[in-house]
Amino acid sequence: MASMLKYDHLRNTFEKLDLYQCLNSDRKDYLQVQICTWDFLPLDLDNKDLIQVVYMILSQVLSTFDDLEALRVPSGDLYHFIFDICNSYHSTNPYHNFRHAVDVLQANYYFLCRLGVLEPMNPGVSFPPAQSEIKNLFQPLDIFALLMASIGHDVGHPGVNNSFMITTSAPLAILYNDKSVLESFHAMSFFHLLREHCFSQLTDLRSNPEYASFRKIVVNSILATDMSMHDEYVTKIQDQAQRLRRNEIDFTDKATCEKEKILMCGALIKCADISNCARPFESAKRWAKILAEEFFEQGDLERELGMPVLPINERGKISLEDFQLTFKRFVALKLFESVSEVTSCIQFTVDHIYENIDIWEEMKQQGKQQQQKQLPMNQNSNSPTEKDVVTTNSIPPQPSPEGKSSTNERPRSGI
Ligand SMILES: [Zn+2]
Numbered sequence: 434m435a436s437m438l439k440y441d442h443l444r445n446t447f448e449k450l451d452l453y454q455c456l457n458s459d460r461k462d463y464l465q466v467q468i469c470t471w472d473f474l475p476l477d478l479d480n481k482d483l484i485q486v487v488y489m490i491l492s493q494v495l496s497t498f499d500d501l502e503a504l505r506v507p508s509g510d511l512y513h514f515i516f517d518i519c520n521s522y523h524s525t526n527p528y529h530n531f532r533h534a535v536d537v538l539q540a541n542y543y544f545l546c547r548l549g550v551l552e553p554m555n556p557g558v559s560f561p562p563a564q565s566e567i568k569n570l571f572q573p574l575d576i577f578a579l580l581m582a583s584i585g586h587d588v589g590h591p592g593v594n595n596s597f598m599i600t601t602s603a604p605l606a607i608l609y610n611d612k613s614v615l616e617s618f619h620a621m622s623f624f625h626l627l628r629e630h631c632f633s634q635l636t637d638l639r640s641n642p643e644y645a646s647f648r649k650i651v652v653n654s655i656l657a658t659d660m661s662m663h664d665e666y667v668t669k670i671q672d673q674a675q676r677l678r679r680n681e682i683d684f685t686d687k688a689t690c691e692k693e694k695i696l697m698c699g700a701l702i703k704c705a706d707i708s709n710c711a712r713p714f715e716s717a718k719r720w721a722k723i724l725a726e727e728f729f730e731q732g733d734l735e736r737e738l739g740m741p742v743l744p745i746n747e748r749g750k751i752s753l754e755d756f757q758l759t760f761k762r763f764v765a766l767k768l769f770e771s772v773s774e775v776t777s778c779i780q781f782t783v784d785h786i787y788e789n790i791d792i793w794e795e796m797k798q799q800g801k802q803q804q805q806k807q808l809p810m811n812q813n814s815n816s817p818t819e820k821d822v823v824t825t826n827s828i829p830p831q832p833s834p835e836g837k838s839s840t841n842e843r844p845r846s847g848i
Pocket residue numbers: 533537586587658706
């Protein structure tokens with residue numbers, strides 16, 4: 434476990450940084466515009482900008498809602514907290530680094546603005562009012578909790594998935610009994626960071642029982658990002674959409690509201706976590722390459738250790754086009770479509786996914802034609818299965834709920 438906590442020695446990296454150099458007003462204006470667009474691309478931002486983005490989002494939420502007054506902290510303390518979060522992500526990971534965390538945070542910020550529970554910080558941006566009743570479930574502390582879960586959801590990520598951790602009997606896998614190993618680790622580590630900083634009151638439930646719901650949302654939301662539970666989660670969201678359609682949710686019952694809200698937070702963070710594929714194509718493509726590189730690095734390590742290597746982790750085995758098409762068609766779409774049924778305010782993501790599928794498909798066909806001209810055959814014709822793609826993304830090698838495959842759920846014609 435000590436090796437997993439290697440971020441400890443990086444903790445003071447930012448100590449010498451002048452905290453307030455982050456407050457350049459021109460740059461702040463630029464970031465404010467970026468934060469309120471779906472074109473937001475943290476790959477083009479440096480760490481200073483990324484830290485500023487987190488600061489701007491968290492400070493907006495804390496200053497907007499009177500209910501959160503007790504959590505308002507001096508700006509220097511908030512920066513220190515964010516620096517430590519930044520340092521707790523491994524910058525050597527191609528994908529699971531601080532940029533990804535900021536990307537997920539911005540995605541959820543954007544969703545919450547579209548849902549109508551947050552005002553976009555850019556006064557030039559406004560969204561049509563969301564119709565979904567589900568937005569009434571969100572109290573200020575819930576909004577803050579979901580955003581905090583977003584920035585902390587992959588803290589300390591080692592750059593390999595749950596399957597690798599379990600197969601190699603990593604101490605964390607032993608500690609968490611092979612169940613949501615990394616997600617449990619991220620949640621635990623994040624609460625340690627909260628406790629060590631200006632938000633320690635959020636972790637002391639004996640003195641502050643009113644923050645129990647914060648912990649519940651953060652922990653449940655982070656655990657929801659375990660892709661081994663993807664299908665199970667999608668089914669739960671579909672059930673929620675049905676309850677809403679049939680007016681079966683009693684919004685006057687506190688326990689019911691709590692349950693539905695936790696489910697919705699999990700749904701939103703899941704969408705945000707894989708939102709790369711729903712971003713405008715050029716951004717989606719850049720993220721896809723980076724994610725593939727992290728998978729390949731795991732594959733290199735597996736080969737070095739004499740372990741079996743999944744096709745998706747093997748360089749040159751599966752084309753980026755096939756990987757993306759399979760992931761979008763069999764993993765992402767069913768999630769985004771289900772959440773869009775709960776709240777139509779994220780329907781735009783479904784539209785982007787379909788557009789991106791068309792482009793990836795076109796690229797695949799062009800690639801095939803070129804291949805046929807140049808070579809008789811090569812291994813790139815191997816298409817990943819749904820299981821290949823999902824398994825690679827943090828799934829332990831346990832039997833997945835077969836029969837829930839989306840292949841039978843809806844026609845894929847025209848894709
Ligand atoms: Zn993530």
